[in-house]
Amino acid sequence: MFEYVWLIPLFPLIGVVINGLFGKSIKNEKIIGGIGSLMVFGSFLVACSILFRLLSLPSEERLYELNVFTWIQSGTFKADIGFLIDPLSALMIMVVTGVGFLIHLYSIGYMHGEEGFYRYFTYLNLFTFSMLLLVLGNNLLLMFVGWEGVGLCSYLLIGYYFHKKSAGDAGKKAFVMNRVGDFGFLLGVFTLFWFLGQNYNIWTINFVELSKASHLLPVGGIVTIITLCFFLGATGKSAQIPLYTWLPDAMEGPTPVSALIHAATMVTAGVYMIGRMNFIFIKAPETMLVIACIGAATAIFAATIGTAQNDIKRVLAYSTVSQLGFMFLAMGVGAFAAGVFHLMTHAFFKACLFLGSGSVIHSMHHALHHAHSHDDPQDMRHMGGLKSKMPITFITFLVSTIAIAGIPGFSGFFSKDEILWQAFANPYHGSLNYVLWGIGAVAAGFTAFYMFRLVFMTFFGECRITPKAKDHLHESPFVITLPLMVLGFLAVVGGYVGIPKVIGEVFGGIPNLFEHYLEPVFRISEEFAKEHVQVTAHHSAALEWGLMGTSVLIAVVGISIAYALYIVSPSIPAKFTAAFPGLHRAVYNKWYIDELYDLLFVNPCKALGRFLWKGFDVVIVDGIVNGVAKVTMGFSGVLRHVQSGFVHNYALTMALGMVVIVGFYLFR
Amino acid sequence: MLALNNYLIISAILFSIGTIGVLVRRNAIVIFMCVEMMLNAVNLTFIAFSKYLGNIDGQIFVFFVMTVAAAEAAVGLALMIAFFKNRESIDVEDINVMKW
Numbered sequence: 001m002f003e004y005v006w007l008i009p010l011f012p013l014i015g016v017v018i019n020g021l022f023g024k025s026i027k028n029e030k031i032i033g034g035i036g037s038l039m040v041f042g043s044f045l046v047a048c049s050i051l052f053r054l055l056s057l058p059s060e061e062r063l064y065e066l067n068v069f070t071w072i073q074s075g076t077f078k079a080d081i082g083f084l085i086d087p088l089s090a091l092m093i094m095v096v097t098g099v100g101f102l103i104h105l106y107s108i109g110y111m112h113g114e115e116g117f118y119r120y121f122t123y124l125n126l127f128t129f130s131m132l133l134l135v136l137g138n139n140l141l142l143m144f145v146g147w148e149g150v151g152l153c154s155y156l157l158i159g160y161y162f163h164k165k166s167a168g169d170a171g172k173k174a175f176v177m178n179r180v181g182d183f184g185f186l187l188g189v190f191t192l193f194w195f196l197g198q199n200y201n202i203w204t205i206n207f208v209e210l211s212k213a214s215h216l217l218p219v220g221g222i223v224t225i226i227t228l229c230f231f232l233g234a235t236g237k238s239a240q241i242p243l244y245t246w247l248p249d250a251m252e253g254p255t256p257v258s259a260l261i262h263a264a265t266m267v268t269a270g271v272y273m274i275g276r277m278n279f280i281f282i283k284a285p286e287t288m289l290v291i292a293c294i295g296a297a298t299a300i301f302a303a304t305i306g307t308a309q310n311d312i313k314r315v316l317a318y319s320t321v322s323q324l325g326f327m328f329l330a331m332g333v334g335a336f337a338a339g340v341f342h343l344m345t346h347a348f349f350k351a352c353l354f355l356g357s358g359s360v361i362h363s364m365h366h367a368l369h370h371a372h373s374h375d376d377p378q379d380m381r382h383m384g385g386l387k388s389k390m391p392i393t394f395i396t397f398l399v400s401t402i403a404i405a406g407i408p409g410f411s412g413f414f415s416k417d418e419i420l421w422q423a424f425a426n427p428y429h430g431s432l433n434y435v436l437w438g439i440g441a442v443a444a445g446f447t448a449f450y451m452f453r454l455v456f457m458t459f460f461g462e463c464r465i466t467p468k469a470k471d472h473l474h475e476s477p478f479v480i481t482l483p484l485m486v487l488g489f490l491a492v493v494g495g496y497v498g499i500p501k502v503i504g505e506v507f508g509g510i511p512n513l514f515e516h517y518l519e520p521v522f523r524i525s526e527e528f529a530k531e532h533v534q535v536t537a538h539h540s541a542a543l544e545w546g547l548m549g550t551s552v553l554i555a556v557v558g559i560s561i562a563y564a565l566y567i568v569s570p571s572i573p574a575k576f577t578a579a580f581p582g583l584h585r586a587v588y589n590k591w592y593i594d595e596l597y598d599l600l601f602v603n604p605c606k607a608l609g610r611f612l613w614k615g616f617d618v619v620i621v622d623g624i625v626n627g628v629a630k631v632t633m634g635f636s637g638v639l640r641h642v643q644s645g646f647v648h649n650y651a652l653t654m655a656l657g658m659v660v661i662v663g664f665y666l667f668r
Numbered sequence: 669m670l671a672l673n674n675y676l677i678i679s680a681i682l683f684s685i686g687t688i689g690v691l692v693r694r695n696a697i698v699i700f701m702c703v704e705m706m707l708n709a710v711n712l713t714f715i716a717f718s719k720y721l722g723n724i725d726g727q728i729f730v731f732f733v734m735t736v737a738a739a740e741a742a743v744g745l746a747l748m749i750a751f752f753k754n755r756e757s758i759d760v761e762d763i764n765v766m767k768w
Contacts, residue, residue: 645767647760651690 001053002064005083008043008050008093009132015039015125023118033108036121040104040128044097051090059520062087065138065208072141076203077193084138084207088275088340088521092135095347096265100128102483103260106355109479110256110362120160120254127153131265135272140189140205143273147185147237150266151178157261158253170249177246181236185273188229192280195222207276211524214279219532220286227280227287231294234270239321240328241298245594247321251313255358258313263320263354264347271327271343275521278336282525288428292332296423296439299325301591303446307453308587311378312357315454319404320350322443326419329440333429334529335422336522337515341498342415348494349400349412352487356397359476359484360458363390364465371469380454385463389473392481394459396488401455403491405448406555411495413552416444418500420551421544427533441551448558456566502541502548675716682709696748696758700741707737 015036023032054062067082104124111120130149137143151174159171189205197203202213217223234240239247250262261267274281274291281287299322306318323346330339363386364377375382387394403410406417424437463470475481498514499507519526565572577584586592642653682705689702711730718726748758755762 643767645764647763648691655687655691 001049002085003066004046005050005064005066005085005136006068007046008097009129009136011039011042011046012125012129012132016122016129019118019125020122023122026118029108029112029117032118032121033104033111036125037101037104037108039125040097040101043093043128043132044101047090047093047097050085051094054085054087054090055517059516062520063208067138076197077205078203079139079141079205081142082138082206083136085136086521087518088272089135091340091344091518092272093132095344096128096131096135099264099347099351099487100131100260102486103256103264103351103355104128106259106358106480106483107254107256109477110358111254114254116160120157123153123156123160124257124260127157127261127266131269134269138207140192140207143276144182144185144189147233147269147273148182150261150269151175151182151237154178154250154261154266157257158250160253160257164252167252170246170252174246174250177243178236181233181243184229184232184236186233188226188233191222191226191229195226210277211279214283214524217280217283219283223280224284224286227277227284228290230273230277230281231287231291234273234328235294236270237273238267238270238324238328240270240294240324241301244298244302244321245590245597248314248317248590251311251317255313255354255361258317259351259354259358262317263350267320267324268327268343268347271324271331271339274328274331275336275340278522279524279528281331282334282528285428288332288334289432290332291328292423292429292432292436295325295328295330295332296436296443297325298322299329299443300439300446301325303443303450304587305590306450307446308584310380311376312360312380312383312454312458313354313378315380315450316350316353316357319353319447319451322447323350323404325443326416326440329423329436330419333423333426333433333436334525335419335426336525337498337518338415338418338422340518341514342419345403345411345415345491345494348487349403349491352396352400352484352491353404355480355484355487356393356400359390359393359480360386360397362476362480363393363473366474367465367469367472370472371466373466373469375465380457382465383458383463384461385459386473387459389463390459390475392475393484396481396484396491397459398455399488400491401451403495404451405559406444406551408552409492411491411493414495414498414500417548417551418498420444421500421547424547425539425544427529437547441554444551445554445558448555449562452559452562453566456562460567461570500544500548502544505541672716672720675712679709679712679716682706682712694759694761696751696760696763699760700744700748704737704741707733 015038018035019026019032026032064085065082066085067080069081070078071081072079104121107120107124111117114120127150130146130153132146134143134146134150137146155171155175155178158174159168161167162171192210193203193205196210196213196216200213200216202209202216204210204213236243247262247267251258253262281291302318302321302325306315306322309315309318323342327339327342327346330336330342360383361377364383368375368377368382399410403412406413420437420440423440424433426433429436463473465473497517498512499510501512504510504512565576589595686702686704686706686709689705690699693699693702711733714726714730714733718724718730751763752758
């Protein structure tokens with residue numbers, strides 16, 4: 001079965017070709033959308049069969065490499081078009097194709113009647129293709145091709161409504177910020193390739209060969225630099241501090257795009273990349289510390305901003321940034337499996353949340369359109385009381401919200417709690433562990449608060465749009481609600497594949513299947529950690545239970561505050577805002593980070609550009625070019641008078657010239 | 669047998685007359701004839717030196733000059749006819765369009 005892995009990226013590529021070349025003339029939305037979705041579904045089926053085949057093998061044999069052909073061969077450098085199947089990539093292709101298929105399906109309903117429907121599906125399939133290349137590529141260069149491809153599709157889809165200036169700007173912002181990260185990624189690849197080649201004569205960028213050579217790498221030193229470069233790439237792609245500001249702006253794109261690219265798949269590429277190269281990252285303790293700190297900082301920072309946003313999609317965007325922070329926290333504390341686990345559960349519940357918000361926006365847009373109102377359909381202040389109007393959307397949304405808030409029994413609880421526990425109990429960061437755990441727990445509390453604030457403002461209370469528009473509110477069609485129900489179901493049960501050990505023991509020794517499944521991928525790191533890291537303290541199960549209880553308690557407190565503020569007495573938030581106007585303004589304006597970046601980077605760049613334009617280009621470059629022309633014109637203005645038009649003058653000049661030349665040779 | 673000098677002096681006189689004719693006359697045909705005279709002055713020099721030095725090269729060169737002069741005459745007269753058709757004149761003072 002493994003030899004058919006190339007079919008997985010091929011199917012979406014076929015979709016790209018068909019819809020890209022003939023979509024405009026097909027016109028029929030059902031056919032275009034059907035082709036796009038079916039291609040991804042085909043990939044999903046192949047991915048399923050590969051996963052089952054993989055599961056049927058003993059865990060140490062779960063590694064397969066398929067080299068299709070040699071792509072570049074130049075001296076010692078060799079790059080293949082080849083695919084790598086191991087538990088990690090098998091999981092990722094399941095998430096990408098599974099969630100991707102549902103979102104393609106949803107898009108048929110959501111994008112109905114949009115101009116450029118075929119363009120949308122072409123981009124979406126191209127994205128799926130690139131993402132599959134990213135996760136399946138067996139070497140760094142192929143991964144980078146996918147890495148760039150998803151960035152391109154992200155840019156194209158954010159700017160899908162390109163007639164809106166804000167959408168075009170957001171697309172450019174995302175692209176430029178990603179480029180900053182990409183340069184880090186490339187430097188990482190170069191340095192790693194050069195270092196291994198120069199010192200050990202191992203010239204390779206192949207993941208399997210790298211993992212075999214990883215025992216040669218020193219701890220710290222150059223490996224720290226390499227990993228920091230890679231991590232810079234991850235911060236760009238996965239929207240971490242300092243390169244996160246593009247993600248909230250990316251909400252200008254269509255909502256299913258936000259769900260697929262900016263929640264479930266592309267933004268997790270950084271986490272995947274670190275997981276893929278865990279054997280290198282584990283050798284750079286300083287980098288691990290940086291990753292953990294940045295992850296924790298991003299988690300809390302984005303969560304605070306999320307509490308004051310009124311745009312339903314922006315709240316979810318900041319929530320995504322925050323949740324990605326959790327994943328990086330997990331990576332930074334060496335809990336790779338927990339990070340990837342959160343990646344998976346997050347893909348389920350956040351895709352469901354985004355699609356749910358899309359369903360709400362779709363309905364709001366429809367209603368406001370009928371009422372000839374120009375209110376913003378994404379503004380939560382116009383919503384409220386939608387639960388009776390849109391029951392399916394409401395239930396799936398609520399389930400996913402509970403999952404992200406970390407209430408026991410739902411998927412988010414298992415993954416988030418595992419991360420928090422690892423942040424507390426990992427042997428890497430000494431006493432900083434307590435700080436990391438504390439920040440994570442508080443961020444989880446904020447998450448519970450702002451997510452339930454969103455639910456309460458959207459689905460509960462009085463309906464705040466005009467009565468005329470209210471009559472037009474209705475549940476979305478089946479093609480939209482079906483993906484919601486599937487994802488909502490996964491958001492509930494998705495966590496049961498990775499039940500933490502302490503809980504598993506209570507229920508008769510259920511093992512942590514997920515961790516066990518990913519174990520071969522992270523084996524090298526585990527062994528390294530066992531040998532080189534001093535385990536400072538052994539934590540008891542009671543402590544784990546206690547911390548778990550604490551984090552659940554914090555989540556419940558967050559939900560209660562949201563309930564108190566937005567259901568019981570909705571007047572309090574306004575009073576609170578009035579009491580701390582400065583604080584509210586700062587949070588509402590995202591801590592003025594965009595303005596700070598404008599001040600520090602954008603404006604100086606613009607000023608430099610303007611200087612180079614007005615100063616260098618206009619004065620110096622144009623000056624030289626025009627100056628040469630002017631000098632030529634000046635001389636010719638004088639010399640043109642020689643051309644008198646009288647043949648005799650010319651003849652005389654020739655004769656005199658001859659006399660001069662002959663005279664010169666005679667008398668010199 | 670005259671001395672070489674005599675030939676050269678004749679040749680120089682012919683050449684100078686030709687040159688002055690080219691410079692001072694207006695009628696294009698006359699200028700053309702003057703050019704021919706200059707060429708023949710040169711030819712005379714060639715022949716004289718050829719005889720004097722006992723080397724046949726000069727005489728061969730004269731053949732070439734005569735061939736070229738014939739070709740030049742054909743082209744030049746054609747140009748003049750074309751010009752005359754336009755201006756009803758072959759006065760070189762009238763050939764004055766190509767100037768600044």
